[in-house]
Amino acid sequence: MELILVDDPAIKDQVAHATFSKTVSFNQFALQAPVIAVLAIEKPSIITQVAGWLTDRPFYLIDTGIAAAHFCLQATELGLGTCMLGWFDESQVKKILNIPRTTRVGLVITLGYEVDNHPVHQGCGKAQM
Numbered sequence: 001m002e003l004i005l006v007d008d009p010a011i012k013d014q015v016a017h018a019t020f021s022k023t024v025s026f027n028q029f030a031l032q033a034p035v036i037a038v039l040a041i042e043k044p045s046i047i048t049q050v051a052g053w054l055t056d057r058p059f060y061l062i063d064t065g066i067a068a069a070h071f072c073l074q075a076t077e078l079g080l081g082t083c084m085l086g087w088f089d090e091s092q093v094k095k096i097l098n099i100p101r102t103t104r105v106g107l108v109i110t111l112g113y114e115v116d117n118h119p120v121h122q123g124c125g126k127a128q129m
Contacts, residue, residue, distance in 0.1 A: 001067055001106070004038040004097055011096060012036050018092040019085050019108055027085055033110035037071065039064055040099055041106040064106040071109065081114040 006012045015038065016030035030036065044052070044060045052059045072082040085108040093105050 001042065001063065002040040002103075003067070003071065004040060004099075005111075006036045006038065006097070007034065014096045015093055015108065016110075018096065019088040021089075024087060027087060029083075030085065030108075030110050033083075033112045035111040037109040037111055038093060038097060038099075039068060039106040039109070041104045043102050043104075061106070068107050068109060075111055079113070080111055083110045084108075085110065 006015050012033070012035065013031060015036050016027075016033065019027040019030045041060055041064060048059055068084055072084065075082045088105070088108045090105045093099070093108065094101075094103070099105065
């Protein structure tokens with residue numbers, strides 16, 4: 001797994017635009033985030049794939065959740081707000097960041113300072129940027 005931090009404003013805005021569209025607009029707030037983190041997942045090994053199949057547990061997704069949770073908890077400890085975005089155009093994000101075809105984008109996370117007295121985005125806890 002690799003964590004890609006996108007802080008170049010032009011590239012960050014491209015990634016943010018890949019998290020919403022005209023018909024699915026609920027992630028537009030991502031444009032306000034100064035940083036976007038992208039969790040890239042390498043293809044699991046054969047042993048991990050077989051174990052996941054035998055136990056009916058996608059271990060790579062469990063690992064992604066653990067990594068994302070720790071990232072968000074550490075950000076909160078540093079006084080930052082985050083929001084995990086599961087809705088994004090994976091092929092577009094991969095193209096923008098030159099992520100190889102064999103690698104999946106597991107999650108996109110916005111990162112920034114919270115705005116005082118700003119209503120919290122529904123579903124993201126303390127995630128406003």
